[in-house]
Amino acid sequence: MRYFIGTTAGVALVGGICVALAIPAASRPPAHRAAAHAPAKASQASGSCPVAGIDPEANQPLAEWKEPGVSTCRPRMVNGYPVPDATCTPGAINPTLTLAVLQNPKFRTGLCVRDNATSPGQKDKTYRWYGIPKPAHNTGQTQTCEKDHLISLELGGADTLANIWPQCGPSKTVLRKRYFKQKDLVENFLADQVREGAIPLADAQQGVASDWTQYIDAATAYYARHAATRRHPSDQ
Incomplete structure (x- = not known):
C-alpha cells in the first residue's frame, strides 16, 4: 500500500457511516482454515523489524489454493472496480x-x-496467471498496475501468492483515480477502523477479500471528513 490522500468530489455522507459498514454476521463468509499448514512459528521478521513474535512467512489462505496456470485467471468488475478471480486469489x-x-x-x-x-x-508470476503483460515504466505517474495484496499487510494479510494479484488500470486517468489507488484508500480506512476497534480484524479481512469495493463510499467519506486530522498509515 502507498499513501493516498486524495478525496473524491461530492462526498458528504451522514455521520455513523463507519458503524454501518461492518458486515452483518449472517452475510459474512465463513472463516476458512488452512487444511495443511504447519503452525506459524514466532520469529523476528528481520533484524530491522522492531516488533517481536512475527513470522513473515506465515500463510493461512481463506480457501484451498494451488498455483494457477498461465492465463487461467479472470478478474471481474463489481461496482465499477475490478476484484480478483477468487479461485486464483482467495x-x-x-x-x-x-x-x-x-x-x-x-x-x-x-x-x-x-x-x-x-x-x-515471484510476485511477477501473477501477471502470467491473469494473462496481463507486465507493464514497462510502471512507476510514479506512469504506473498502471500494482501487485496488490488482496488482504493488505496492514490488515494482517500474508505476503504469499494466494494473496497477490495484478490490479491494473484504468490507464487514461490521473494516478489517484486508478483502481489500485482507490483500493489503497479502502485499505487505509479499514486499518484505521481495525486499530480503533470499530471493526473486528477478522471481519475486515473477510470483507476486503470477498469484495473490497463495498467500502469505497465509506472510505471516501471518512477521509473527506478527517483529511485534516487523520494520518494515513505508512508502508515504510
Missing part, C-alpha cells in the same frame, strides 16, 4: 500479525513482512 492472512501487532506503533510492513515470504520476482 486471499490469505498471516496469523502472527495479530491485532496487538497491528496496533503497535512500531510495526511497519516494509520492515517486518514485505517481500519476505515471496520476492518481487
Whole structure:
C-alpha cells in the first residue's frame, strides 16, 4: 500500500457511516482454515523489524489454493472496480500479525513482512496467471498496475501468492483515480477502523477479500471528513 490522500468530489455522507459498514454476521463468509499448514512459528521478521513474535512467512489462505496456470485467471468488475478471480486469489492472512501487532506503533510492513515470504520476482508470476503483460515504466505517474495484496499487510494479510494479484488500470486517468489507488484508500480506512476497534480484524479481512469495493463510499467519506486530522498509515 502507498499513501493516498486524495478525496473524491461530492462526498458528504451522514455521520455513523463507519458503524454501518461492518458486515452483518449472517452475510459474512465463513472463516476458512488452512487444511495443511504447519503452525506459524514466532520469529523476528528481520533484524530491522522492531516488533517481536512475527513470522513473515506465515500463510493461512481463506480457501484451498494451488498455483494457477498461465492465463487461467479472470478478474471481474463489481461496482465499477475490478476484484480478483477468487479461485486464483482467495486471499490469505498471516496469523502472527495479530491485532496487538497491528496496533503497535512500531510495526511497519516494509520492515517486518514485505517481500519476505515471496520476492518481487515471484510476485511477477501473477501477471502470467491473469494473462496481463507486465507493464514497462510502471512507476510514479506512469504506473498502471500494482501487485496488490488482496488482504493488505496492514490488515494482517500474508505476503504469499494466494494473496497477490495484478490490479491494473484504468490507464487514461490521473494516478489517484486508478483502481489500485482507490483500493489503497479502502485499505487505509479499514486499518484505521481495525486499530480503533470499530471493526473486528477478522471481519475486515473477510470483507476486503470477498469484495473490497463495498467500502469505497465509506472510505471516501471518512477521509473527506478527517483529511485534516487523520494520518494515513505508512508502508515504510
